[in-house]
Amino acid sequence: MKYNSPCADTAGSAGEGLRKKGGTSMRKRNKVVSLLLAGCMAAGLLAGCGSSGETQVATADNATAASTSTGAADSAATDSAAPETAGEVDGQINLRAVAFGNNFDVQDMGWRWMMGECYEGLMRDVADENGDRFEYAGAESMDVSDDGLVYTFHLRKDAKWSDGQPVTAADYEYGWKRLLNPEYGYSYSFFLFNVVGAEEYYNGQGSADEIGIKAVDDYTFEVTLKVADPTFQSKLVATPLYPTRQDVAEAAGDQWGKDWTKCVYNGPFAMTNLVEDNSMTWVKNDQYWDKDNVKLNQVNWYCVAENATAATMFDNGQLDVFDAAGDYIAKYDKEVEAGNMQTMTTEYPGTMVLCYEQSGGGKSGLMKNVNIRKAISYSINREEMVSAVYGRYTAAYGFVSPAITLDGTSYRKQASETMKKEYEQYAGDADKLKALFQKGLDELGITDKPEDITITLLSQGSATENQLEREYLQQSISQNLGVKVELNTVGDYQMFANERDNKNYDIFVGGWFSDYNDPLDFLNVMKTGVYDSYGLYSNSEYDSLIDSLTGENDNAKRLEIYQKLEDLLVAQDCGVAPLYYSDKHYYYQNWVKDFYTSSFGASQELYRASVQK
Amino acid sequence: MPKYLLRRFAEMLITLFLIATATFFLLEAVPGDPLTERASKLSPTVKENLYKRYGLDKPMMERYVITMKGICKGEFGESVVYAGQTVQKLIHDRLPVSARLGIQQVLVGITIGLLLGILAAMRRGSFWDYMVIALSVLLISIPNLIFGLMLQKIFAGNLKVLPTIGWPAGKDLWFGGWEYTILPTLTGCFSYIATYARLLKTSMLDVINQDYVLTAESKGLSRGQIIRRHILRNSFIPVITQLPMSVAMCITGSFFIESIFSIPGIGQYYVTAVNNQDLSIIMGETVIIAALYIGVLFITDLLYVVVDPRISLTGKSR
Numbered sequence: 001m002k003y004n005s006p007c008a009d010t011a012g013s014a015g016e017g018l019r020k021k022g023g024t025s026m027r028k029r030n031k032v033v034s035l036l037l038a039g040c041m042a043a044g045l046l047a048g049c050g051s052s053g054e055t056q057v058a059t060a061d062n063a064t065a066a067s068t069s070t071g072a073a074d075s076a077a078t079d080s081a082a083p084e085t086a087g088e089v090d091g092q093i094n095l096r097a098v099a100f101g102n103n104f105d106v107q108d109m110g111w112r113w114m115m116g117e118c119y120e121g122l123m124r125d126v127a128d129e130n131g132d133r134f135e136y137a138g139a140e141s142m143d144v145s146d147d148g149l150v151y152t153f154h155l156r157k158d159a160k161w162s163d164g165q166p167v168t169a170a171d172y173e174y175g176w177k178r179l180l181n182p183e184y185g186y187s188y189s190f191f192l193f194n195v196v197g198a199e200e201y202y203n204g205q206g207s208a209d210e211i212g213i214k215a216v217d218d219y220t221f222e223v224t225l226k227v228a229d230p231t232f233q234s235k236l237v238a239t240p241l242y243p244t245r246q247d248v249a250e251a252a253g254d255q256w257g258k259d260w261t262k263c264v265y266n267g268p269f270a271m272t273n274l275v276e277d278n279s280m281t282w283v284k285n286d287q288y289w290d291k292d293n294v295k296l297n298q299v300n301w302y303c304v305a306e307n308a309t310a311a312t313m314f315d316n317g318q319l320d321v322f323d324a325a326g327d328y329i330a331k332y333d334k335e336v337e338a339g340n341m342q343t344m345t346t347e348y349p350g351t352m353v354l355c356y357e358q359s360g361g362g363k364s365g366l367m368k369n370v371n372i373r374k375a376i377s378y379s380i381n382r383e384e385m386v387s388a389v390y391g392r393y394t395a396a397y398g399f400v401s402p403a404i405t406l407d408g409t410s411y412r413k414q415a416s417e418t419m420k421k422e423y424e425q426y427a428g429d430a431d432k433l434k435a436l437f438q439k440g441l442d443e444l445g446i447t448d449k450p451e452d453i454t455i456t457l458l459s460q461g462s463a464t465e466n467q468l469e470r471e472y473l474q475q476s477i478s479q480n481l482g483v484k485v486e487l488n489t490v491g492d493y494q495m496f497a498n499e500r501d502n503k504n505y506d507i508f509v510g511g512w513f514s515d516y517n518d519p520l521d522f523l524n525v526m527k528t529g530v531y532d533s534y535g536l537y538s539n540s541e542y543d544s545l546i547d548s549l550t551g552e553n554d555n556a557k558r559l560e561i562y563q564k565l566e567d568l569l570v571a572q573d574c575g576v577a578p579l580y581y582s583d584k585h586y587y588y589q590n591w592v593k594d595f596y597t598s599s600f601g602a603s604q605e606l607y608r609a610s611v612q613k
Numbered sequence: 614m615p616k617y618l619l620r621r622f623a624e625m626l627i628t629l630f631l632i633a634t635a636t637f638f639l640l641e642a643v644p645g646d647p648l649t650e651r652a653s654k655l656s657p658t659v660k661e662n663l664y665k666r667y668g669l670d671k672p673m674m675e676r677y678v679i680t681m682k683g684i685c686k687g688e689f690g691e692s693v694v695y696a697g698q699t700v701q702k703l704i705h706d707r708l709p710v711s712a713r714l715g716i717q718q719v720l721v722g723i724t725i726g727l728l729l730g731i732l733a734a735m736r737r738g739s740f741w742d743y744m745v746i747a748l749s750v751l752l753i754s755i756p757n758l759i760f761g762l763m764l765q766k767i768f769a770g771n772l773k774v775l776p777t778i779g780w781p782a783g784k785d786l787w788f789g790g791w792e793y794t795i796l797p798t799l800t801g802c803f804s805y806i807a808t809y810a811r812l813l814k815t816s817m818l819d820v821i822n823q824d825y826v827l828t829a830e831s832k833g834l835s836r837g838q839i840i841r842r843h844i845l846r847n848s849f850i851p852v853i854t855q856l857p858m859s860v861a862m863c864i865t866g867s868f869f870i871e872s873i874f875s876i877p878g879i880g881q882y883y884v885t886a887v888n889n890q891d892l893s894i895i896m897g898e899t900v901i902i903a904a905l906y907i908g909v910l911f912i913t914d915l916l917y918v919v920v921d922p923r924i925s926l927t928g929k930s931r
């Protein structure tokens with residue numbers, strides 16, 4: 001998942017325009033108007049809208065009612081269509097989302113925080129403070145052939161869809177082949193390209209029948225790979241590899257995945273109500289095979305865009321979980337200390353890095369030089385940055401996140417951050433940093449003094465955090481290197497992407513959030529031609545090392561290659577400068593038990609959670 | 614008169630056509646398209662399929678013709694970003710919600726604003742006058758995002774007397790669930806109060822100094838009669854001129870309020886669409902807002918005639 005810059009807060013400026021209510025073109029005509037007119041006009045408009053408005057909002061008829069526990073009469077929730085949402089139900093949890101999408105097609109991965117809970121694939125990924133664990137879910141066991149090519153999944157026979165139909169191997173076969181169908185253009189089709197015949201079919205050269213994806217019988221699902229690939233297994237928790245019911249998808253036709261009322265669910269919960277931009281209700285799926293262990297009866301989601309609003313609701317107990325950021329972290333940390341709430345921080349597989357324009361050297365023309373890049377990188381004090389700017393996260397000196405595991409152990413425990421050694425020689429020593437920068441200038445044959453050099457930092461986002469971030473980088477670099485750092489701050493992501501693609505920058509902060517649990521998903525990003533949005537690092541040695549992983553089935557050898565790759569990218573070439581490793585940081589009420597997250601599945605795992613008030 | 618109406622109607626259509634055309638080409642001028650990001654990972658054949666599905670593979674002029682034909686039929690096409698979302702659906706599901714919010718804001722805001730304006734003008738130079746001026750400066754300079762969050766914190770957070778978020782739906786869509794509408798309405802009506810209080814006050818002060826008011830006074834009319842029959846009626850022209858703007862904007866202009874109070878209205882979606890370069894939705898909403906605005910403007914012009922016999926729309930003097 002690409003993440004180039006904070007996408008928050010871009011709405012502000014456009015909203016300002018819309019909010020403008022005052023008109024200036026005042027026609028000075030001396031006419032007589034009675035006071036009644038204002039009322040008449042408004043009433044006329046009311047009537048006009050009324051006629052177009054009646055019989056509407058069919059989907060919302062069981063009340064938008066973000067029913068609160070404040071005791072306000074809940075008159076809006078009276079004509080409920082879904083009985084389970086009316087009245088008090090034991091075991092309800094109230095959660096907040098910043099925005100709702102509108103995508104129920106598992107193959108699309110668009111809305112995985114919902115899909116992970118209402119649907120289920122072969123395996124499930126659950127995370128707490130001790131890291132991620134991968135459990136069997138739709139599958140009971142898995143056999144891998146000795147050559148690592150054939151995967152046979154034995155599905156559980158008690159798994160059912162919310163309409164009572166069994167979940168069969170045919171549902172997996174249909175879902176997986178759907179993912180590869182070139183007509184649909186799913187972004188994650190490449191997850192299956194290593195399956196026999198898959199990429200050919202995707203490129204329109206083969207048929208679906210030739211793909212090595214097969215329902216052997218109702219409960220045996222077999223997949224044949226082209227070359228052995230240990231990373232294949234780690235993709236099984238991702239929603240694009242979840243099953244899809246052919247009859248239901250085909251009945252919905254064009255509306256598949258767009259209209260939740262046409263969906264069936266095989267996960268612990270099932271959606272029963274959705275009002276866009278407002279609220280959503282899931283109830284426990286009573287057809288779920290493990291329903292006896294699902295303790296929550298209902299999950300209420302509220303779409304709350306503002307952190308301040310969410311904080312008010314959380315303080316009141318109207319929200320049970322709060323994903324705090326910025327100033328709220330300090331506030332709620334005090335509450336945790338006082339025993340008023342609980343907190344959980346989990347590693348999340350994302351790393352934010354400083355990207356350099358390496359194809360042409362950027363606006364300054366300097367970024368092709370490795371010593372220049374290193375001097376910039378080493379002038380940033382990561383530890384100080386994470387505490388002063390974000391108040392969370394972990395300083396990064398490597399590209400692969402600690403959340404990524406290899407053979408069940410965090411990759412970071414097996415591969416040291418090789419950049420750190422050199423960084424420590426320079427850190428905080430402005431003279432040494434200036435000398436390193438000068439060395440780069442000499443190598444480039446540039447005679448300008450550092451104070452005459454301008455480095456352009458491209459950024460976007462108007463949240464406090466975004467502002468602090470660019471100011472911190474600006475000051476660190478200019479103070480340590482004696483150069484000018486100019487901020488090119490743009491209004492929204494489209495403009496950002498445009499400036500980036502036009503190479504109108506020297507540096508920017510970008511990030512990568514991994515799609516599956518393997519260091520390869522990080523390292524492959526920097527291979528030449530894979531992405532053009534990370535500053536266009538390119539090194540043929542790096543590319544051939546990535547290629548050498550194809551078919552390599554021995555994890556010890558893979559680890560060795562991964563270490564070499566990361567050392568080359570971060571320590572030797574400084575192709576990107578790691579800044580910090582991301583995390584997930586939740587606060588939750590004392591009555592919430594067994595709340596988990598997930599790095600590669602849903603953003604929250606509620607299948608074991610309970611509320612004990 | 615029928616001839617005039619016909620001419621105005623034709624003018625409205627031409628205006629709408631020009632607005633739609635301008636919007637289309639402005640959107641075309643923005644670099645990139647809504648699929649760029651999504652298509653970056655796809656293979657050429659699949660990319661082609663994707664562009665074909667949304668009709669983005671065709672040359673610009675052809676798309677322009679298709680878009681304009683669609684608008685004539687009232688079809689704007691599917692959202693490129695949110696699968697399944699159409700302008701029709703947005704209007705069906707979201708416009709009533711925004712309309713109620715907007716109407717409540719306008720009714721409450723303009724009523725209070727006009728009363729305060731009268732108070733300030735009639736008690737010119739008094740404590741009340743200064744209070745109204747100070748209040749309107751304060752109300753107009755504080756963004757309604759801040760007001761919203763403040764009201765939320767006080768009435769829902771501390772006092773716990775009103776719901777934090779939510780909006781009535783179903784049978785309560787128009788008349789019901791009032792407690793959910795109080796805070797959003799208050800938040801939104803502040804700027805109307807400020808605008809109309811200042812507007813009416815200024816306008817009334819203008820009128821007070823006119824000769825006919827002096828005449829009325831010397832005729833011995835009571836103060837109340839002078840205010841009602843001479844000052845107020847004559848001061849209302851600028852207010853009427855301002856109204857269409859307020860009415861048209863109130864329906865789509867509550868982006869922040871809808872966002873803070875989780876109100877599933879149309880304003881929120883418009884801004885999202887602009888950020889996402891969601892062509893069909895932007896086109897659709899722009900045309901609809903423009904139509905609304907032009908329509909209200911037309912009604913205003915008719916009202917001028919209704920209330921002031923001296924005004925002739927057809928240009929002939931009576």
